[in-house]
Ligand SMILES: [Zn+2]
C-alpha cells in the first residue's frame with residue numbers, strides 16, 4: 001500500500017481517527033507520519049506512545065479551536081499535587097503524577113477508551129506486596145460468581161460451604177483493608 | 184581493541200543463546216512501566232523528585248542485590264560519555280529518551296544484559312527483559328520477578344480499576360509492552376508483508392521497522408508489539424501476540440520455500456551478490472549494508488552459504504550503527520567517514536569466519 005500523503009513511499013503506519021463520530025483510516029509512510037505530527041520522537045525505537053499521544057493531541061487542538069472550551073478556560077482543571085492543567089496534559093499527552101488521574105476525572109475516561117479499544121477497567125496484575133487487599137477482593141468476587149452458579153444448579157450443600165468461605169474471606173479482608181489504610 | 188573483543192561488546196551475552204524459532208524471531212522483549220505512588224513523575228520536570236527517586240534506587244537496589252541468575256549494576260547516565268550512551272541505545276538497553284533527560288537518570292543493568300531497568304525515563308521505572316527467539320512468557324516471568332523485587336520497598340502508583348498509573352495514558356493498566364523482533368526477508372520479497380501488516384494492525388497490534396528512519400523496515404527487521412494495555416491481562420496480551428507471531432513465522436517459512444523453489448538460481452544470485460558486496464566494498468552506507476546483511480542471513484538460513492555464524496545479522500546490525508562505529512574508532516566520525524569504517528568492519532568480521 002502506498003502512502004496516502006506523498007504517494008511515493010510504502011505506507012507502514014496506519015491510523016484510525018474519529019472525527020465528529022466518523023471513523024476514518026489513513027495509511028502513511030514514516031516520513032509523512034512524522035511531518036504530520038503523528039510521531040513526536042521519530043528517532044526512538046519504540047515510538048508507539050508518542051504516536052498515540054500525537055493522536056489525541058490532534059483532538060485537543062480541534063477542541064480548543066472550536067471556541068466551545070474557551071469559556072471553561074478560566075476554571076480549568078488542575079492537578080493539586082503536581083500543578084499540571086488539563087490542557088497541559090492534552091498538549092504533552094503525559095500526566096505529571098499519580099493524582100492526575102483523579103484530578104482530571106471523567107475527562108480522562110474518553111481518552112483511555114479511545115486508546116484502549118473501549119476498555120476502561122484493568123484486569124491484569126496487582127502489586128504483590130501492597131495489593132493483597134485487592135487480590136483478595138478479586139478472589140471473593142470470583143467465588144461469588146461460582147456461588148451463583150451453584151445455586152442455579154441447585155447444589156445447595158456445596159453452595160453453603162462456599163458461602164461460609166466467602167464470609168471468612170470477607171472478614172479477613174476487612175481487616176486487611178483497615179491494616180492497609182492505617183499505614 | 185581487537186575486533187573479537189569489540190564484537191563481544193556489541194553482542195549481549197543472551198543473544199548468543201539458543202531460542203525457539205531463532206532463525207526468524209531475533210528476540211522477545213517485555214517492558215513494564217512503573218511509578219512510585221508518592222513521587223511526582225519524571226514528566227513533571229520536578230528535579231528534586233527525580234533526584235530523590237534516583238537516590239532511593241541507588242541506596243536500596245544496588246548493594247549485593249541479585250536476581251536469580253544475574254548480578255545487577257547501577258549506572259548513572261551522568262557518568263557516561265555521549266558515545267557510551269549511544270552504544271547502550273543501539274543495543275536497545277536504554278531509550279533515546281533516557282539520554283535526552285539524563286541528568287537524574289540511571290540504568291540498572293544485569294551482567295548478561297538480558298534485563299535493564301531504566302530509572303527516570305518517562306516513568307520512574309521501566310523494567311525490560313529480553314529473551315532470544317520466541318520466549319515472551321519467560322520474559323514476562325522474569326519481569327514479574329523484578330517487579331516484585333522493586334515493589335518490596337516502596338508503594339507503586341496503582342489504582343484498582345485503572346491498574347498501574349503510568350505517565351502516558353497509552354501505557355495505563357498493565358503498563359506492559361510486549362514486543363517481538365523478527366527477520367522477514369521472504370515475506371518482503373514476495374510482497375506478502377504488505378497484506379499482512381494491515382491485518383495485524385486490525386488485531387490491535389503494531390508493526391514497525393526498527394532500524395533506519397525511512398518508510399521501510401531496514402534489513403527486513405520488524406517489531407511487533409501490543410497496542411492496548413488496559414482491559415486485558417498480561418497473559419492474554421502475550422498469548423495473542425505469540426499466536427500472531429507463530430503465524431508470521433509459518434508464513435515466512437512457506438515464503439522461503441516458495442522463493443527457493445521458484446527460482447533457486449536467482450535467490451543464490453541475490454545472496455552471493457550481497458555477500459560479495461559485504462566482502463569487497465570500501466564504502467557502504469547503513470541502508471545498503473542492512474539489505475546485504477539481511478540477504479546474507481537468509482542465505483545462511485537456507486544453507487546457500489556455509490561457515491558463517493547465523494548470529495551475523497544481530498552482530499552486524501549492531502556493529503554498523505553510528506554509535507558503535509564511533510566507539511570502535513574511539514572518536515567522533517562524520518557520516519562519510521562512518522561509511523568507510525562500516526565497510527572495513529564488515530570485511531574484517533567476515534574474514535573472522537566462525
Ligand atoms: Zn508518505
Ligand SMILES: [Zn+2]
Pocket residue numbers: 079080081082083084095096097098099100101103
Ligand atoms: Zn498530577
